Amino acid sequence: MDQQGPRVLITTSNNPSEQARRFAKVLNHILPGSRLVNRGNQSISALHQRALEEIYDYIYIIHSKHNRVDRLIVLKTYLDKLLPEGKILKINQFIDHKVLGFHKLPEKGPLSTSLEVRQLNPELMDYLETYFGVIYGEKLPLWLAVDPSEHRHTAYVVMIDAMTQKKFFYAELQLLNEGYHEHYLN
Numbered sequence: 001m002d003q004q005g006p007r008v009l010i011t012t013s014n015n016p017s018e019q020a021r022r023f024a025k026v027l028n029h030i031l032p033g034s035r036l037v038n039r040g041n042q043s044i045s046a047l048h049q050r051a052l053e054e055i056y057d058y059i060y061i062i063h064s065k066h067n068r069v070d071r072l073i074v075l076k077t078y079l080d081k082l083l084p085e086g087k088i089l090k091i092n093q094f095i096d097h098k099v100l101g102f103h104k105l106p107e108k109g110p111l112s113t114s115l116e117v118r119q120l121n122p123e124l125m126d127y128l129e130t131y132f133g134v135i136y137g138e139k140l141p142l143w144l145a146v147d148p149s150e151h152r153h154t155a156y157v158v159m160i161d162a163m164t165q166k167k168f169f170y171a172e173l174q175l176l177n178e179g180y181h182e183h184y185l186n
Helices: 018-030 044-053 115-120 122-132
Strands: 008-012 034-036 058-065 068-077 082-084 088-096 111-113 142-148 154-161 166-176
Touching: 008 018, 008 044, 018 034, 018 058, 018 068, 018 088, 044 058, 044 068, 115 122, 115 142, 122 142, 122 154, 122 166
Parallel strands: 008 034, 008 058, 111 142
Antiparallel strands: 058 068, 068 082, 068 088, 088 166, 142 154, 154 166
């Protein structure tokens, strides 16, 4: 990956919840090289073709379950195929900018956090650095705060607008060790 991070096509699974759509908007907002596309009835192969034509490195698919955002699946684009990459990110207790009092998302840009946060949950922070473009040790307009859980792969994550000091995102994030099932790729 280059300095600006990967180019990412963000979408949802078929028939997404409103919460999954809002999570997709937040991701699009914090990932500088991203584009949010309405999935509609597009197949995975159609999304793959679009990603190749528009030169995207990854496709992120946000899944819903019981009308709530549930998982983030990362697919790496290759000329002849899409392959799952990294672990599945489980998303619980998602609260976004609308619920937290923002009418719109704050300034667009990458997230920054302190070097100390990295030590709280190194595996999750590696994931967030790789797939969310988190930058360490710089003061940027958007901040990431992490509160670790007693569970090794779980953390409570807050995104903060540095200008207003207001939270615009909250979620419990967990890396799952389970493999990718075929239904996640739909």
